[in-house]
Amino acid sequence: MFVNWSEMLPTIQKAFGSLGKSNPKMVKAYMALAEASSEHNVLDAKTRELISIAVAVTTRCDGCIGAHTDEAIKAGATREEIAATLATAVQMNAGAAYIYSLRTLEAYDTLKK
Incomplete structure (x- = not known):
């Protein structure tokens, strides 16, 4: 396992609160x-989370x-949707x-002159 994801989220939330103080x-x-x-609800929550996953990666x-x-899971995303996002x-x-x-290469060509 790369990361213990189940432990990571509570750890981040705790640290987030600490920084917030x-x-x-x-x-x-x-x-x-x-x-x-x-704010404008143009994208649903699942779509926003899938985009966020792609950016996070x-x-x-x-x-x-x-x-x-x-x-994304809470918003109903399937494993297949997450795989497509990835x-x-x-x-x-x-x-x-x-x-x-x-x-x-452009920088090299410019700077080499």
Whole structure:
């Protein structure tokens, strides 16, 4: 097992509360982002969580993966939907690496002159 996901979520929640005590204004602003992203209900909760999983994978955030997978399950996401989401994340991340490889070569060519 890569991570003990069942233990990770309560640990994160506890740590989140601890940081919140140190910087309540920052945590309030962070929580407002979640509220703002769902304000108009254009996307349902499951879709938002699937998007969040894809972003969590491409940014390599274990805490985000755990939290958003848990929320996706609560929103009714199936294993197949999560697998399809992961396929998209892999495709996008490989694409991003390709584009940044082109940028690196451009930097080399520019700086070599």
